[in-house]
Amino acid sequence: MFAIAITLLGIITLSVFGLKYGVDFKAGSSVDITFKKDIGGEKAAFEQYLKDNSFGSPGITFGAKRVTLRFDDVLTDTKEKALKQGIAEKFDKDASMEVNTVDVEIAKELQRNALKAVLVASVGIAIYVSIRFEWRFAVAAIVKLLHDAFIVISLFSIFRLEVNLPFIVAVLTIIGYSINDTVVIFDRIRENLRFAKLKTVADIANVVDSSIWQTMSRSINTVMTVVFATLCLLIFGSESIRLFSVAILFGLVAGVYSSVFIASPLWFLLKSKQKTKTNVKSSAAS
Incomplete structure (x- = not known):
């Protein structure tokens, strides 16, 4: 519910006020x-x-x-x-x-290049996950990454924080870090699928649940280490990297949440539809 509230509020503030661009993105x-x-x-x-x-x-x-x-x-x-x-x-x-x-032209070019960088990173990640796993994992990963990026953008719009080049660097960093946490869970799901007997949709749900719990301690320990380092940058760092640290902090929290509550359930939804269709075909054949 919290993520939905942030998303809806972000859509409203972005529609009404937009982003507060720094000098990097405006003349x-x-x-x-x-x-x-x-x-x-x-x-x-x-x-x-x-x-x-x-x-x-x-x-x-x-x-x-x-x-x-x-x-x-x-x-x-x-x-x-x-x-x-x-x-x-x-x-x-x-x-x-x-x-x-x-000047105006440079500002517009920077905006276009920043958007291209985020899109290229997302497409590259989708291709990697598709090759490494399967297309269902890739779809879940892209939705999760879009969620993480939009949460950060929404919070910057809600709190009227300045968007500049370090912000774009922060978003790209969040995308890279966030997919790492998701791939760990996906890898455990794939590993558990090799030894699981999937007869019903409930069996798939059990695989997802057990995979999440098996990687939970690793995810928490990793993110807390990065959060601690980010807080040090936020508290003791200079003004020039203050907003970069804030964006990273927002992204870390969103990334951990979405890995567990968005990416994995979305893959389960796609996989369960496949399982349901397979069961229907088997019943018809018999």
């Missing part, structure tokens, strides 16, 4: 400012300085010695020089500033 300028001294307590003064000097209200990520500004418009050379000079005079003369600009 604008990103300014990274590194200070030599701690300015953590000067956020209000910094924001007021921007307003007073016609820089508007850009998105601001404020750290102790680092500030990231994200402007919706491309900064001109004059604006860049004025900003750098003002920061040196008002806050820290030793501060360094790096400006990254993305």
Whole structure:
């Protein structure tokens, strides 16, 4: 029910508000400012300085010695020089500033390439699982991967978190990690099928249940190890990887859930239909 609620809420927020794209996926300028001294307590003064000097209200990520500004418009050379000079005079003369600009065409190209990367990864995984197992496993795996990716996208839309290139990297990482956990369960199902006597649909259900329980401790131990590392990145990492860590954390939870409650039951559903058809044909023949 929780996954259904998140999915429905995600569809609504995506339809109404869409995603909050960072400068990587829309035209604008990103300014990274590194200070030599701690300015953590000067956020209000910094924001007021921007307003007073016609820089508007850009998105601001404020750290102790680092500030990231994200402007919706491309900064001109004059604006860049004025900003750098003002920061040196008002806050820290030793501060360094790096400006990254993305125009409209580059932003659109990045969006297309990001979508292609996710699609190519999904198709590659489907081909691998089909060869390694069978098409039913591949269908279940793709549905599970789409679920995991959409859950992360939905949560970013619901909480209005910024979507940038690290987010795409996080989604691809989630897809790769998530399929690994699913393949472990599928491999155990295939192994148990070799020694099982499948006479009814209930026999298939027992194989799936026992396979999940046999791999449960491995799945929990593995995901908890990765969650611990991700939490360390989230707590102790820099601002630049904060959203990447959040996306990974969302994806890990969704991946474990979907491996057990989506991928395996979906394979069981497809397999049970095959078993039912086989039984019907056998009865007709006799």
